Structures are given as structure tokens and as C-alpha cells.
Amino acid sequence: MQRGFDVSEYRARVVAAQTGMARAGVGALLVMTEPEVRYFTGFLTRFWESPSRPWFLVVPAAGDPVAVIPSIGAALMGQSWISDIRTWSAPDPDDDGVSLLADTLREIGGPVGVPSGPETVLRMPLTDFERVKAQSGLTFCSDHGIMADLRAMKSETEIAKIRHACGIAGRAFDRVGDIAQPGVPLSRVFRNFQRLLLEEGADWVPYLAGGAGPYGYADVISPATDAPLQSGDVLMLDTGAVWDGYFCDYDRNFAIGSVDPVCDAAHRRVLEATQAGLEAARAGALACDVFAAMAGMVEGGETAGRLGHGLGMQLTEGLSLTAKDRTVLCPGMVITLEPGIEVRPGQWIVHEENIVIREKGAEKLSPWTTDLVRI
Amino acid sequence: MQRGFDVSEYRARVVAAQTGMARAGVGALLVMTEPEVRYFTGFLTRFWESPSRPWFLVVPAAGDPVAVIPSIGAALMGQSWISDIRTWSAPDPDDDGVSLLADTLREIGGPVGVPSGPETVLRMPLTDFERVKAQSGLTFCSDHGIMADLRAMKSETEIAKIRHACGIAGRAFDRVGDIAQPGVPLSRVFRNFQRLLLEEGADWVPYLAGGAGPYGYADVISPATDAPLQSGDVLMLDTGAVWDGYFCDYDRNFAIGSVDPVCDAAHRRVLEATQAGLEAARAGALACDVFAAMAGMVEGGETAGRLGHGLGMQLTEGLSLTAKDRTVLCPGMVITLEPGIEVRPGQWIVHEENIVIREKGAEKLSPWTTDLVRI
Structure with missing residues (x-):
């Protein structure tokens, strides 16, 4: 490219x-x-x-x-x-x-x-x-x-670069099973996931966050600890990998062995909320409309203070999917959809995908996920 | 640690x-x-x-x-x-x-x-x-x-973290022969060098620059192109790798096959200038004194506007080794020594090491190099 x-x-x-x-x-x-x-x-x-x-x-x-x-x-x-x-x-x-x-x-x-x-x-x-x-x-x-x-407002060339970055991350996410098993410290998973992103073509990896726990994680911004993954954990990796100066920004959740069924249910629910966000993200809609479409399905779900944001030359830029943001969605805007569910007090499952607003509906840029991946 | x-x-x-x-x-x-x-x-x-x-x-x-x-x-x-x-x-x-x-x-x-x-x-x-x-x-x-x-003024704990980051980069530099051969695009070398840094223990790699050419490189800040390494090139890699939030910042030059003898001579000269900087970097000396000790040996050598700088929680912070900076060196200050020589018009060889100022003289934090490494 x-x-x-x-x-x-x-x-x-x-x-x-x-x-x-x-x-x-x-x-x-x-x-x-x-x-x-x-x-x-x-x-x-x-x-x-x-x-x-x-x-x-x-x-x-x-x-x-x-x-x-x-x-x-x-x-x-x-x-x-x-x-x-x-x-x-x-x-x-x-x-x-x-x-x-x-x-x-x-x-x-x-x-x-x-x-x-x-x-x-x-x-x-x-x-x-x-x-x-x-x-x-x-x-x-x-x-x-x-x-x-x-x-x-991104040009087609800018959108192509973001799509390319999304593709790189998608191939790296597909290989997480190679680097994340019970007993592996989360810090090593982080290190190896960055390596996978580079192998798949990222120029560099300015951002990686995540977490792991039996009912999710406390937040989406913490660095990795040396605590080993345990069977029953939900592992989340969220990356802003860069290709030619443009970011992707999305995450994936993985079930380490057999997880509590509430995690599967929560994960299905955040996927459904993401889908609702996709359908609401039409040209002419407001940022707060997309927020509302998702928020109704995840009872707020705002661990991050918003349920998505603009994306491009920076990990986050432009509009915020909050109740207050009345930015009008226009063709060429690239945004993330990022709903979360509090599974237990202080333990979250958050899902994120990237899309671009088109004249008719939105187009997926990240390889949409369908299930909580088993490792 | x-x-x-x-x-x-x-x-x-x-x-x-x-x-x-x-x-x-x-x-x-x-x-x-x-x-x-x-x-x-x-x-x-x-x-x-x-x-x-x-x-x-x-x-x-x-x-x-x-x-x-x-x-x-x-x-x-x-x-x-x-x-x-x-x-x-x-x-x-x-x-x-x-x-x-x-x-x-x-x-x-x-x-x-x-x-x-x-x-x-x-x-x-x-x-x-x-x-x-x-x-x-x-x-x-x-x-x-x-x-x-x-x-x-760094504490002993801060200095230990920087030394640790320097050690990680040193082990990665020792493996550059595995990833850099004639015909390999520079962009792939960059990608793989970041991977080596992660494998050797870096938490992340916020900074990597470098260049390659028969008489050195045009600057020390450019991203990698896809141009393949050629026999006779001098390859330089300069990294700011991070461990627990603290940076190293130093480089290494490599001879890809047989290089022009002027490159060996220039490399010896920048090493000698670095050594002169080390000896001048005594507690009580001024930043401009250390600059002068090096500048006299490399005829200015200021492609970067300075011949070194402070280092710590950021890739560069604090004093600058320039003719104008009259900062007094104190024990606990961590700095880089970074002299360069213009081998041909617009083509440079730059060397960099990291040191900490002590009561008596300076202590090396990066594993001092002795030769232009042959690949």
C-alpha cells in the first residue's frame, strides 16, 4: 500500500x-x-x-x-x-x-x-x-x-490507512491463542502482543492496554501487571497500532479456559450494543443518538465516560459518544463504538470496533467479531 | 527488578x-x-x-x-x-x-x-x-x-531503572546481526528491532529512529523507508526503549559488509569524542564544558543542535550539551553524550551513550561500544 x-x-x-x-x-x-x-x-x-x-x-x-x-x-x-x-x-x-x-x-x-x-x-x-x-x-x-x-472528515486515502491498521491488528488478534495461556504473566502477553502487531505490519504500537480477571477488568487504561493468567479469566487487549501515521483502536476479549456464563452473556450484550451503535451511526444522526442507541442496552456502560470516539491520526480525536455531544455525523468520519458492561462491581467487559460513516449507513473498518474467543 | x-x-x-x-x-x-x-x-x-x-x-x-x-x-x-x-x-x-x-x-x-x-x-x-x-x-x-x-536529579532507584532500560537495549543491539542483512528493507529492520527490544524486556518502544547509507545518514529523526540495506552501508539504530516508565536513549552503528574506510575513521572519532565527553562530565562542570570537550573533536558535529541531553522519564529532558547551556552538572543527573561527524555533505555518523554524573566522575549506564560492528 x-x-x-x-x-x-x-x-x-x-x-x-x-x-x-x-x-x-x-x-x-x-x-x-x-x-x-x-x-x-x-x-x-x-x-x-x-x-x-x-x-x-x-x-x-x-x-x-x-x-x-x-x-x-x-x-x-x-x-x-x-x-x-x-x-x-x-x-x-x-x-x-x-x-x-x-x-x-x-x-x-x-x-x-x-x-x-x-x-x-x-x-x-x-x-x-x-x-x-x-x-x-x-x-x-x-x-x-x-x-x-x-x-x-477523512479522505478515502486516510480511511484506507486506518482500514489497513485495523487489518494488521485483526491478524495479530487472531494469533493471541499462541501467546496467552493460563500461567503466562499479563505483562508477557502485552509484550508478545506488541511483537505480533509488529510482525503483522504495524510501524509501531503507541498504545496497548488491557486487563484480565474472572469477571472482566477494573478499567481499560491500566498497564499490565506480572500476575499470571488463570483459567476462567476474561482477557482483554485494546490496541492503537499505527500504520503510516494512522491508528486503529479496538479491542478483543478472550475466554481463558472456561469462564462464568455471565461473562458470555455480558459479551453477547456488548456485541449487540455495538451492532445497535453501527445501525444508529447514519449520516445526519448526532453523536448523542449513537450513544443513546448503545447506552440503552448496557445500562450506561460508561466506565470510560463515553461509548466511543473519533479516530485517525490520534488514538482518539474529535467527537465523543456521550449524552451531551451533539456533533452531526457526516460521511468520512471515522469513529469507534465502545460499549462496556459492569459484570460485577468494579469488573467490566468492554468491546470496541471501528467504523466509517458513509452516505448510506456506516461501513465496518475493523474485522467485526462474533464471539468471545476461547483460548 | x-x-x-x-x-x-x-x-x-x-x-x-x-x-x-x-x-x-x-x-x-x-x-x-x-x-x-x-x-x-x-x-x-x-x-x-x-x-x-x-x-x-x-x-x-x-x-x-x-x-x-x-x-x-x-x-x-x-x-x-x-x-x-x-x-x-x-x-x-x-x-x-x-x-x-x-x-x-x-x-x-x-x-x-x-x-x-x-x-x-x-x-x-x-x-x-x-x-x-x-x-x-x-x-x-x-x-x-x-x-x-x-x-x-535522579534517585538511585530512578537510575537503576534507566540502567535496566539500557541493558535491555544493549541485548537487542547485540542481536541486530540476526535482522539486518543486505537486501532487507530498512522498514523491516526497524520493525524487527522493536520486536527484539520487546523480547529482551522492554515494556514498550516509544522511540526508534535511524538510517542507512554508504557514508552515513542524512539525519537522526527520519522514519524508515522501504529501501533495502546494501553492502557498504552504515546502518544506525537509535532507540528510546522504556522499562517501568524510564527511558534509555542511545544508538549503535553497524557496517553492512565492507564500508569505506572513512566511515571507520569517523566512527573511531565519534567514540573518542564520546570518551572526551565522559571525562569532562564531572560534578561541578557546566553543560557547555562537556559540549566543548566533544565539539573540539568533531568540528561542531551538531546535526542535532546539541551533543547530548538529559534523560529519564522522557526521551530527552533537562539540560542540553550546547555552547550556551550553563547548567551545572550535579551527582544524580543522567545525560546522553551524542557527538556526530559529517562524513560527506549531508551524510552523518552519530554515536550516543548514556551516563550518570557521580561525585567523582561519571558512571556509564549504557554498555559502552568499542567498534563499528561488522554485519
Whole structure:
């Protein structure tokens, strides 16, 4: 499968941003996080793991974006379609890109829109942000949700990458029987499952969570302990594996030997709720409608505070399937369906699948499961 | 090896923070990033990969910290030593922890110190940050570098975890001959090297970079291409593998078959520069002194903007080995030494090792290499 995107797709994204900027009266869009910079440039590196250096991309009201980045990134950014790349030697304790960014913004003109709503972070020191504002002399404002709105609608190429990541995880899930038996510590299962994901084609495995217990697990975010799997446990593995910068995010539950029949019943119920979510996830429906379709079947089922969420360049992004989220589902949105049932107090079984909203109904991206798999 | 820390260590960290807060006149320290929250609580989860929810920890002027977190984290935080855990159901589009945090801060009292200097990020929406400031009615200020100063000095337990991570990577590097031969795509080498790291005991592999070419590589941050290794290439793999939340960060270079003798000479030179860095890295020396000791041997050698950096709960943290960084080296600081040589224009060989500063000289944490390994 082809990596990256045609330059035409990046250009279309920039034009779409500029359309939103014109509507909102924003003169420059300033972004600084990994997915936002990558969205416009294709700049893909795991180096963002290092917090030491800020990175900036400025989208002007018209014309191509300008990258204002540490010199360590010049070679890689030079391979992208971006031609205006301005660098400084970072980290610089006196002026870590502040003047270069302020000059660039002044040249482009404001007001400067900065993503400021849900899920955004300011990936630069607050002190330096204040200096950039002062030195540029421009007005700063929210980006009016332009970035979030753009990223919520996936292109067919983006959807294909997520489907590819889902396929990789599906093949790894099919092999869990090889690595999970009674007596194996959960930490070793985690380690080996990451290995399976890599063998099946994942570029890397940013996220793996899970749990195991006779009636499920206490939450879906804990790291693995060294406690050995026991016959009668329900084992859950939930992964965000990445291919070419796009995530899958779904889980599978496994019965280690013979489990209590209430677990089978709970698992059937979360599958039914997932199916109800799939059927409710029609273009034009609201996020809260999909929530309601599932919540009614699992009595709330909100160990995670929501029953699903958007998905793409990040493990979770965009809408939340909650009672309060009134986002309208549109074709091209990729979401997860993630209902859970509390089998016993504090012990949960959670199921998750990935879908994309289409003009007519939703399309499955993850290989839909049908049963609690026996190991 | 024992995971986690004794509660006494967390308490000592809190007391040390409170000492700094008293000196700086800070009434509450507000932190919200993964390493900062974990530093005081031990809260360890890969769930931070999800950007959807903010997490907060407030350290008061006296007494134990208060966690203000999404309910999805209650079970896991409940296993830590923190007893005052306040939760809300997140994500909440109307009030995503804003009121709960503002109330908590008002109860504790200000001024509220927020990490605002180098390497910090504001891991909450700017809009919500402004709301918290307004609703709490308190004064907000920088944390005066308290967090960064605390984290720079590692305890023996922290150092042992980093040494353990270094050992894991060392055993994986010893097996690279099994996965890297002429004709193997670099992307497959990356995938398999992550697998080796997991097999040797890494919990996960947040960072892997590298490159291959007849005279080295263009940078040290690019992802792998599908181009096959060729006889005569120098292959470099640079990993940040994690054990119990602590990173190693070092690389190895490998000669695929017979390489140009200038590569051997360059590799010897970067090893000598690393050795010079080790000898210069004495308690009381400045970061720029260690830089100078290495830079003189590699003619600058700053493809990365620096010749090394601090290391710990993050791949890079704390000081930078640059001409400008005047940080005083103190016992307990863990740093990398990372000199590079430009063998041909745009083609580099970079070497990296990890050390800890001791009262007398520095101690090696990574298994020091001696030669360009032949494959």
C-alpha cells in the first residue's frame, strides 16, 4: 500500500483551512502539534517523543504554509512539499524560535488563530508563547475549531490507512491463542502482543492496554501487571497500532479456559450494543443518538465516560459518544463504538470496533467479531 | 527488578517541591503532563496517548497532592498513594474539569505555579486554562523551574531503572546481526528491532529512529523507508526503549559488509569524542564544558543542535550539551553524550551513550561500544 499522500491532497487541506480562515477572519493559522503539522505537510517522525524543541507551521490566508522548525528537522521537512522552511538551532535557551516565529507571523499578518478548543495543547512554553504574542504585535485568537473540523472528515486515502491498521491488528488478534495461556504473566502477553502487531505490519504500537480477571477488568487504561493468567479469566487487549501515521483502536476479549456464563452473556450484550451503535451511526444522526442507541442496552456502560470516539491520526480525536455531544455525523468520519458492561462491581467487559460513516449507513473498518474467543 | 517506588520516595519528592514553593512564594503547584503527574503519584498508563481528556495534579504548600482527573482514571489512581482523588466524567463539552479544578485551587490557595519554561507544554485547551484562571480568582505564575530542577536529579532507584532500560537495549543491539542483512528493507529492520527490544524486556518502544547509507545518514529523526540495506552501508539504530516508565536513549552503528574506510575513521572519532565527553562530565562542570570537550573533536558535529541531553522519564529532558547551556552538572543527573561527524555533505555518523554524573566522575549506564560492528 502506498505511503504518504499526493501533494494535491495536502494542497486541498490547506485550501480548506484557508476557506475557514477567511470565513472566521483569521489571517494566519499557527499549529504546533504532531498531527496538526503532519496534516498539512506529511512530516512524519517519532521524534516528537522528545519534548525539547517546539515546532511551528503557519498557514497564511493565501499561499503555501511556512515551516518554522529546529534545524534538526530541515532534512526531513525538505523531503515534503513545503518549500518555505525556516530553521534555528534548537534548543536555544535565549531564543528558542521565538524571534523567528514572531518575524514570520508579522510578515504574514494576523489575527493569528491558534487551536484552543477541546483536545488541543499548547506545545510550547507558556512564557515563550507570551513573548511571541508581544514580539509579533499581532492579535491572537482561537482557530474557531477550523483544525478540528478539517481533521474530523477523512479522505478515502486516510480511511484506507486506518482500514489497513485495523487489518494488521485483526491478524495479530487472531494469533493471541499462541501467546496467552493460563500461567503466562499479563505483562508477557502485552509484550508478545506488541511483537505480533509488529510482525503483522504495524510501524509501531503507541498504545496497548488491557486487563484480565474472572469477571472482566477494573478499567481499560491500566498497564499490565506480572500476575499470571488463570483459567476462567476474561482477557482483554485494546490496541492503537499505527500504520503510516494512522491508528486503529479496538479491542478483543478472550475466554481463558472456561469462564462464568455471565461473562458470555455480558459479551453477547456488548456485541449487540455495538451492532445497535453501527445501525444508529447514519449520516445526519448526532453523536448523542449513537450513544443513546448503545447506552440503552448496557445500562450506561460508561466506565470510560463515553461509548466511543473519533479516530485517525490520534488514538482518539474529535467527537465523543456521550449524552451531551451533539456533533452531526457526516460521511468520512471515522469513529469507534465502545460499549462496556459492569459484570460485577468494579469488573467490566468492554468491546470496541471501528467504523466509517458513509452516505448510506456506516461501513465496518475493523474485522467485526462474533464471539468471545476461547483460548 | 522492583517496579514503582516506595511511598517514601514520592513523599520526599512532594516535600522537595514544597520547599521550592515556599522559597518562590508559590501556594499551589499545578501540573498536567504525563511525567509530571507520574513523578508525584506513580500514575503510569499509556492512556496519555489519548489527547481527549485533561488530567491535573495540585501540590499544596503543605500536605499531600490532590488529583483532579477524569473518572476513567479513578481505579488506577486509586492504587497509588494519593488519597484525595476528585473526578468528573470526561470528556464534558460544557465543563471539562474546569469547575472542579478551579474549586480545588481556590480551596488550596494561590499563587498557582504552572510549569512554563523550556520543554513545558500546556496540556489543556487554552480556552479552558483562561476559564480556570478566571473561575479560581487566583494569581497564576510560572513554577520558577521547580519541576524541572526536581526531575533533573535522579534517585538511585530512578537510575537503576534507566540502567535496566539500557541493558535491555544493549541485548537487542547485540542481536541486530540476526535482522539486518543486505537486501532487507530498512522498514523491516526497524520493525524487527522493536520486536527484539520487546523480547529482551522492554515494556514498550516509544522511540526508534535511524538510517542507512554508504557514508552515513542524512539525519537522526527520519522514519524508515522501504529501501533495502546494501553492502557498504552504515546502518544506525537509535532507540528510546522504556522499562517501568524510564527511558534509555542511545544508538549503535553497524557496517553492512565492507564500508569505506572513512566511515571507520569517523566512527573511531565519534567514540573518542564520546570518551572526551565522559571525562569532562564531572560534578561541578557546566553543560557547555562537556559540549566543548566533544565539539573540539568533531568540528561542531551538531546535526542535532546539541551533543547530548538529559534523560529519564522522557526521551530527552533537562539540560542540553550546547555552547550556551550553563547548567551545572550535579551527582544524580543522567545525560546522553551524542557527538556526530559529517562524513560527506549531508551524510552523518552519530554515536550516543548514556551516563550518570557521580561525585567523582561519571558512571556509564549504557554498555559502552568499542567498534563499528561488522554485519
